[in-house]
Amino acid sequence: MSSQMVMYDEEFRHIETVCERLARDSVARAVFLIDKNGQLIVAAGQSANFDTTSLASLVAGEIAATGGLAQLMGEREFSTLFHEGDRDNLHISVVASRAILVVIFDKRTSLGLVRLRVKKGAEELETIFQALVERTAKEGAQTPFAELTDEDIDNLFSV
Amino acid sequence: MSFINYSSREINCKIVYYGPGLCGKTTNLHYIYNKTSPQAKGKMISLATETERTLFFDFLPLQLGEIRGFKTRFHLYTVPGQVFYDASRKLILKGVDGIVFVADSQRARMEANEESIFNLADNLKEQCYDIAKIPMVLQYNKRDLPMAAPAEELTRRLNTRQWPEFMATATNGFGVFDTLKEIAKLVLQELKKGTR
Numbered sequence: 144m145s146s147q148m149v150m151y152d153e154e155f156r157h158i159e160t161v162c163e164r165l166a167r168d169s170v171a172r173a174v175f176l177i178d179k180n181g182q183l184i185v186a187a188g189q190s191a192n193f194d195t196t197s198l199a200s201l202v203a204g205e206i207a208a209t210g211g212l213a214q215l216m217g218e219r220e221f222s223t224l225f226h227e228g229d230r231d232n233l234h235i236s237v238v239a240s241r242a243i244l245v246v247i248f249d250k251r252t253s254l255g256l257v258r259l260r261v262k263k264g265a266e267e268l269e270t271i272f273q274a275l276v277e278r279t280a281k282e283g284a285q286t287p288f289a290e291l292t293d294e295d296i297d298n299l300f301s302v
Numbered sequence: 303m304s305f306i307n308y309s310s311r312e313i314n315c316k317i318v319y320y321g322p323g324l325c326g327k328t329t330n331l332h333y334i335y336n337k338t339s340p341q342a343k344g345k346m347i348s349l350a351t352e353t354e355r356t357l358f359f360d361f362l363p364l365q366l367g368e369i370r371g372f373k374t375r376f377h378l379y380t381v382p383g384q385v386f387y388d389a390s391r392k393l394i395l396k397g398v399d400g401i402v403f404v405a406d407s408q409r410a411r412m413e414a415n416e417e418s419i420f421n422l423a424d425n426l427k428e429q430c431y432d433i434a435k436i437p438m439v440l441q442y443n444k445r446d447l448p449m450a451a452p453a454e455e456l457t458r459r460l461n462t463r464q465w466p467e468f469m470a471t472a473t474n475g476f477g478v479f480d481t482l483k484e485i486a487k488l489v490l491q492e493l494k495k496g497t498r
Contacts, residue, residue: 147305208358299369
C-alpha cells in the first residue's frame with residue numbers, strides 16, 4: 144500500500160514560498176500544488192477566484208488518465224501538459240513523482256517564461272519533498288491519531 | 303492514501319464507490335449531495351456521457367467536522383461500472399483509503415456483482431492493496447425492487463470476508479448515510495492503526 148502523505152508546518156511554508164515566487168516570477172494568475180490523489184496542498188496568486196477543490200480533483204484525474212496513456216505507449220509518464228484557452232492557459236507538470244504543479248496564466252506572460260520558471264520551481268519542490276519523505280519516515284509514529292478513540296470518531300457523526 | 307496537513311490542520315481521505323454498471327453508485331452520491339448542508343460540501347462533479355452514465359468519475363468533497371483539532375475532509379469518488387471502462391477504474395482506485403461496494407440486489411444482476419467484486423480485488427492487487435485488509439463495506443442497493451434477492455443470498459454470494467453490510471434504496475436515501483458513516487469510521491480507525 145502506498146505510504147501516507149504528511150505535511151508539516153515548516154515544509155508547508157517552504158512550498159508556499161516557492162509557489163508564491165513562481166506565481167510572481169512567471170507573472171501567472173495562480174499557482175497550485177496538488178497531491179496526485181487530488182488533494183490541494185498549496186494555492187498561490189489569485190487563487191481565491193478558482194474552485195480549488197474541483198480543480199484539484201479534475202487535474203489529478205487528468206494526470207492519472209495521461210499516465211495511463213503513457214503506459215500504453217511504453218512511456219514512463221508524460222510529465223507536462225499544456226491547455227490553451229481563449230483567455231487563460233494551463234501549464235500542468237508532475238513534480239517529485241507525487242505532486243502536480245498547475246500554473247494558470249493569461250496573455251500578460253508567455254508559455255516560454257512559465258516553462259522556465261516552472262522548471263526552476265520544480266527543482267526546489269523536489270528537494271523539499273525529499274526532505275518531507277525522510278521526515279515522515281522518521282516522525283510518522285508521533286501523530287495525534289495514535290490517541291484517537293472510538294468516541295472521537297462517534298462524535299464526528301453525532302453533530 | 304490519506305493526507306494529513308499539520309499546517310492547515312486537515313485530514314483528507316479518499317473513498318471510492320465501486321460496483322457493476324447501473325447499481326446506484328452515482329445515485330448514492332447525489333443523495334448525499336442533496337441532503338448535506340452547503341457548508342459541509344463542495345461542488346459535485348460528474349464526468350458522464352450524454353446519457354448520464356459515468357464516463358470517468360463522479361466526485362463529491364465532504365467535510366464531516368473536527369477530530370482532535372483536525373478538520374476531516376472526505377473525497378467521495380465513483381467509478382464507471384461498465385466492464386469496458388476497466389482502465390479508468392484502475393486510475394480512480396489510486397490512493398484509495400476506503401471502498402463502498404454497491405451491489406445491485408436484483409437476482410438478474412448477481413453475476414455482474416460477483417464479476418465486479420473480483421475485478422475490484424484484481425485492480426486493488428495491481429496497486430499493491432489487499433481486498434482483505436483495506437477498509438470496505440458492502441451496500442445491497444435497490445431493496446425496493448420486486449426482483450431483489452433475499453439479503454441472506456447476497457451475503458452468501460458476495461460477502462466472503464465478513465465486511466459490514468447495509469441494505470439500501472439509494473433513490474430514496476434508505477441506508478445511504480449509514481453506509482457512508484461506517485466506511486468513514488473504518489477509514490479513521492485504520493488511520494489510527496497506521497500511526498501506532
